[in-house]
Amino acid sequence: MALTPHPDLSSQVPPRTDDAIDDAALERVMREVPSGALALSLLTVGLLLLAWFLMYAFVFLPRGMVG
């Protein structure tokens, strides 16, 4: 079976643009991303922790001593 030649990836690389514009956009994004990640993390970990404490307080403790 004949091998197909590997496509020349260098032809697909986008042309270089002005770095100054990209850096400014990156700065804007980097200021927003941590806040979003933090909000999402607080929500998910908070819900998990709430579920744990509800089970602890209303199921685990009332079931009484064991050892």
Add this chain to the structure above:
Amino acid sequence: MRADTEQEILKTELWWTALVIAIVTAIMLAIIYAGVVHHINPPSNIETIDPKTLHLTGEFTESNLGTRVEAGDQVTSRVVATQFAFQPQCIVVPSNRTVTLRFATPDVIHGILVTGTNVNTMIIPGYVSQVHTVFTKTGDLLMPCHEFCGLGHSQMWATVRVVPEDQFRPGPDGRASCDAR
């Protein structure tokens, strides 16, 4: 990346690290509180037994299985877990009294839990599993094997019959069984 943006990210990461440490500390304190104040601890009995002879000699012989009131009014139930049944299949215990459950197995690893309670332990060949507890609600509680022990695992269950203390009437030999009720 600008230095102040990098500082902001570092600050967020440190803040999150502190929060995680606080969460883990709170959970550890809750577990210590349950252990010290409510006496809810994982069973920690370490006692060995020969699985090849446990049915021939000692406390797990057939005639000694089930519930018995022993010295000091201590209620003890002994159960053997085998593939794929508990012997006996029903044990009767009084409510609102400390009960000691003792388990042994001659074959493979089993595990038990009693529904609606914190009773939960593994039963490992060569060891006696022991759990102290107080049953506060009366009724028939299901006690299934919760560790896959073979093809008949799903058929392996027993009943813990919790009766009011005034209806718990052991015989002259101190023994109490579900059949006698």
